[in-house]
Amino acid sequence: MSLRGLPPSEIFERAIGGERRALGRLITLVERDASEAEEIAELAHVKAGNAHVIGITGPPGSGKSTLTGQIVKLLGELGKRAAVLAVDPSSPLTGGAILGDRVRMEDVASPETFIRSMATRGHQGGLSLAVPGVVRLLDAAGYDPVLIETVGVGQVEVDIAGTADTTVVVATPGMGDAVQANKAGLLELADLFVVNKADRPGANDVRRDLDLMLDLSHVSGQDQRTGMRPEIIMTTALSGEGAPETWSAIERHRDAIAENGQLDQRRANRDLDEVRNRLLADVERRIDRMLAGESVGGVSDVLDRVTRRSLAPATAARELALKVSEI
Amino acid sequence: MSLRGLPPSEIFERAIGGERRALGRLITLVERDASEAEEIAELAHVKAGNAHVIGITGPPGSGKSTLTGQIVKLLGELGKRAAVLAVDPSSPLTGGAILGDRVRMEDVASPETFIRSMATRGHQGGLSLAVPGVVRLLDAAGYDPVLIETVGVGQVEVDIAGTADTTVVVATPGMGDAVQANKAGLLELADLFVVNKADRPGANDVRRDLDLMLDLSHVSGQDQRTGMRPEIIMTTALSGEGAPETWSAIERHRDAIAENGQLDQRRANRDLDEVRNRLLADVERRIDRMLAGESVGGVSDVLDRVTRRSLAPATAARELALKVSEI
Numbered sequence: 001m002s003l004r005g006l007p008p009s010e011i012f013e014r015a016i017g018g019e020r021r022a023l024g025r026l027i028t029l030v031e032r033d034a035s036e037a038e039e040i041a042e043l044a045h046v047k048a049g050n051a052h053v054i055g056i057t058g059p060p061g062s063g064k065s066t067l068t069g070q071i072v073k074l075l076g077e078l079g080k081r082a083a084v085l086a087v088d089p090s091s092p093l094t095g096g097a098i099l100g101d102r103v104r105m106e107d108v109a110s111p112e113t114f115i116r117s118m119a120t121r122g123h124q125g126g127l128s129l130a131v132p133g134v135v136r137l138l139d140a141a142g143y144d145p146v147l148i149e150t151v152g153v154g155q156v157e158v159d160i161a162g163t164a165d166t167t168v169v170v171a172t173p174g175m176g177d178a179v180q181a182n183k184a185g186l187l188e189l190a191d192l193f194v195v196n197k198a199d200r201p202g203a204n205d206v207r208r209d210l211d212l213m214l215d216l217s218h219v220s221g222q223d224q225r226t227g228m229r230p231e232i233i234m235t236t237a238l239s240g241e242g243a244p245e246t247w248s249a250i251e252r253h254r255d256a257i258a259e260n261g262q263l264d265q266r267r268a269n270r271d272l273d274e275v276r277n278r279l280l281a282d283v284e285r286r287i288d289r290m291l292a293g294e295s296v297g298g299v300s301d302v303l304d305r306v307t308r309r310s311l312a313p314a315t316a317a318r319e320l321a322l323k324v325s326e327i
Numbered sequence: 328m329s330l331r332g333l334p335p336s337e338i339f340e341r342a343i344g345g346e347r348r349a350l351g352r353l354i355t356l357v358e359r360d361a362s363e364a365e366e367i368a369e370l371a372h373v374k375a376g377n378a379h380v381i382g383i384t385g386p387p388g389s390g391k392s393t394l395t396g397q398i399v400k401l402l403g404e405l406g407k408r409a410a411v412l413a414v415d416p417s418s419p420l421t422g423g424a425i426l427g428d429r430v431r432m433e434d435v436a437s438p439e440t441f442i443r444s445m446a447t448r449g450h451q452g453g454l455s456l457a458v459p460g461v462v463r464l465l466d467a468a469g470y471d472p473v474l475i476e477t478v479g480v481g482q483v484e485v486d487i488a489g490t491a492d493t494t495v496v497v498a499t500p501g502m503g504d505a506v507q508a509n510k511a512g513l514l515e516l517a518d519l520f521v522v523n524k525a526d527r528p529g530a531n532d533v534r535r536d537l538d539l540m541l542d543l544s545h546v547s548g549q550d551q552r553t554g555m556r557p558e559i560i561m562t563t564a565l566s567g568e569g570a571p572e573t574w575s576a577i578e579r580h581r582d583a584i585a586e587n588g589q590l591d592q593r594r595a596n597r598d599l600d601e602v603r604n605r606l607l608a609d610v611e612r613r614i615d616r617m618l619a620g621e622s623v624g625g626v627s628d629v630l631d632r633v634t635r636r637s638l639a640p641a642t643a644a645r646e647l648a649l650k651v652s653e654i
Contacts, residue, residue, distance in 0.1 A: 038639070038641050038642055041639040041641045042638075042639045045640070046637070048636075271634060272630060272633065272634070274641075275633060275644050278641055278645075279614055279647055280610075280611060282651075283651055291602070291606075303599060306598050306599065307598060309373055309375075312365070312368040312369045313368070313372070313459070313598050313599075314364065314368045314601075315365055315369060317601075317602050317605030320606055321609045321610075324609075324610055324651075325653070
């Protein structure tokens with residue numbers, strides 16, 4: 001029984017009826033921004049809005065995949081139908097996603113779990129457009145919670161984790177300078193910190209550092225976002241220690257934001273951000289066509305003056321901005 | 328003698344006449360995107376185009392600041408009037424730039440050297456708009472070469488280094504996973520690799536890894552950009568060893584791209600990228616005003632339908648895209 005040739009509405013019915021292959025097909029169509037993508041998004045948007053969306057991020061080597069695996073295992077034992085979206089950095093040399101983590105996660109997950117890897121490159125319109133569409137589908141198909149695992153290196157990956165209902169930031173002892181540089185951004189995002197590899201020397205130092213930073217950021221108003229101070233949980237993901245405590249803390253966060261109205265606010269913001277990102281991507285495409293001289297006259301003349309040094313880029317941009325309404 | 332109250336053209340004349348305070352004032356105006364910024368950019372653009380712009384990037388802790396300092400010291404000894412633009416990550420807690428490197432660099436640089444730090448946050452329109460304007464001013468004021476030092480973590484910082492005439496990527500033994508993740512992006516950018524801390528164990532392994540990656544990327548066509556294979560130079564920046572060899576390799580790269588036409592092409596692309604970035608920033612501001620309901624009617628109704636789940640974000644974006652021409 002091939003899914004090809006079926007109308008999107010029919011594939012969608014099968015997906016929400018539990019047919020995993022149908023769901024996989026819809027995700028592929030949404031990822032590719034295929035012509036059916038908008039119809040699928042409409043169907044899913046109406047149906048979605050129930051899943052608890054959890055972002056799990058941290059630097060490479062922090063063990064966040066292992067921790068995600070342990071949480072997924074626990075969710076299986078609790079009888080929950082969870083989905084995992086693993087956003088992997090892709091190599092520009094091969095274009096493929098690194099699937100190592102995925103395989104390991106499938107070993108521990110219950111058969112009910114839906115696991116999907118997404119490469120970070122090669123999406124029409126970029127990752128920040130592709131991920132919300134996939135999360136919406138998983139949500140509409142009844143998966144709850146939906147876990148998004150991203151590597152906390154690039155701004156895009158960090159942003160994606162930050163759009164979740166609950167964002168978990170995984171730290172470890174000995175992460176070094178890379179995280180120092182990123183710490184600030186991650187600190188602002190975190191609803192919950194996990195200090196993984198808690199059996200290693202230095203784990204308590206990491207905890208103390210995070211505590212200190214939270215004290216400082218309280219002054220600059222960070223806690224006002226939720227009115228809550230992020231908890232810090234110690235884990236040893238390899239043995240599974242701390243995974244139940246992590247899950248409890250995630251649930252506490254969700255309950256708290258559901259009660260104070262933050263949950264609805266975050267979801268509305270997520271949808272509005274998607275509208276904004278799609279609009280920007282659309283205009284960016286139009287500007288590129290304009291700059292390539294494909295849609296509006298007089299553009300190449302302005303650009304020539306820039307490269308001949310008779311017109312500064314800022315002035316050229318102001319002149320061309322008047323033409324944007326024509327594109 | 329205060330510079331305030333003087334017209335930009337007068338401050339500009341003083342700056343190209345060698346008055347450092349005047350140049351500093353112009354940079355501040357450009358950084359802030361002040362009302363005088365466009366006039367200053369016009370004056371500078373006509374005058375600029377002579378400086379060799381060198382980007383130096385690498386992960387935190389790779390010693391690129393120390394290496395930059397050693398190169399600057401050498402340039403002083405060679406009688407060159409160099410400028411350094413150090414793009415530092417800024418703390419969201421303090422908003423200030425980390426000036427440690429700058430102080431150290433001033434110890435070794437000749438008094439002719441112009442050194443400026445730029446925080447990575449707080450620029451009107453973002454760093455990718457602020458940096459080209461400052462480089463243009465340093466160029467117009469007769470500094471040559473202009474070195475831009477950025478931390479190779481964020482995409483923006485990496486992009487900035489990548490717009491230089493010659494981009495130097497600094498690697499070290501034991502950089503760990505963070506660089507693994509970034510390696511791909513940095514590899515594409517590099518016109519020249521420096522393996523710093525060459526006295527440490529593992530330095531030759533780094534060299535071999537880079538060599539191997541260059542072999543692989545040759546297949547995927549990376550070398551076609553310049554027709555050149557990036558050199559790999561071993562340095563111990565702390566003692567200054569390898570700095571003269573690094574400078575020679577930088578000059579070889581410049582001579583080669585000047586000869587094959589790449590240099591003019593890169594400079595034209597840099598200016599055209601700035602036009603594009605400024606146009607995008609302008610449209611982004613207009614879209615945000617539209618989404619805030621400030622410029623076009625009917626927008627809040629569309630957004631309400633999204634948050635009430637009767638309209639998917641993709642459909643909303645398509646409807647609103649029709650209004651972009653009105654903004």
